[in-house]
Amino acid sequence: MPVHLGQKVPDFTVNTTQGPITFSDLKGKWVLLFSHPADFTPVCTTEFLGFTENYEEFKKLGVTLIGLSVDSIYSHIAWLKDIKDKYGVEVPFPVIADIDKEVAQEFNLMDPKVGTTVRGVFLIDPNQIVRWMVYYPAEVGRNMREILRVVKAFQFNWDKKLATGVNWEPGQEGIASAPNTLKGALEREKEPGAERWYLKKVKA
Helix, strand or coil: CCCCCCCECCCCEECEECECEEHHHHCCCEEEEEECCCCCCHHHHHHHHHHHHCHHHHHHCCEEEEEEECCCHHHHHHHHHHHHHHHCCCCCCCEEECCCCHHHHHCCCEECCCCEECEEEEEECCCCEEEEEEEECCCCCCCHHHHHHHHHHHHHHHHHCCECCCCCCCCCCEECCCCCCHHHHHHHCCCCCEEECCEEEECC
């Protein structure tokens, strides 16, 4: 069964462009696992340049980036070398060579029509729980600023135990959980920042 939102990621060991990785060794860290359809493809190349451009910001947030596709390790190496040769950019994160498609199937990433992976993004928390997942078709590239915004929102929730409203950006108010009793609802209405008993904004 594929991993679902809110579930713990089963352990696995894979070969990457930076050597073997055992997922359980990453416990205690935020991980952003993202897949691409294939090496030497145009949209994927722009995305790898984008992830590399924002690598230091992800690093400051304590996020480990890991790429993935079902291409071989030699294809990955050749593609990353080509990116460096053409653009002068050295991709700093590991890329999984999932030739047996085990990880791709675990995360429901396979496109059955063409046998490659779709563009998936998974944010995994320090307890190795999948907190966010999104899929893109082959023809649509990802938005790095939105991915970073979502990472910051989840880390805000992790630290402050507050939710985030529409279009939330760092520095803005959080939202407190709604009370689950009538007494709590009546008390909530009297609290500062409570617009409704079920909606209270909190400065953090």
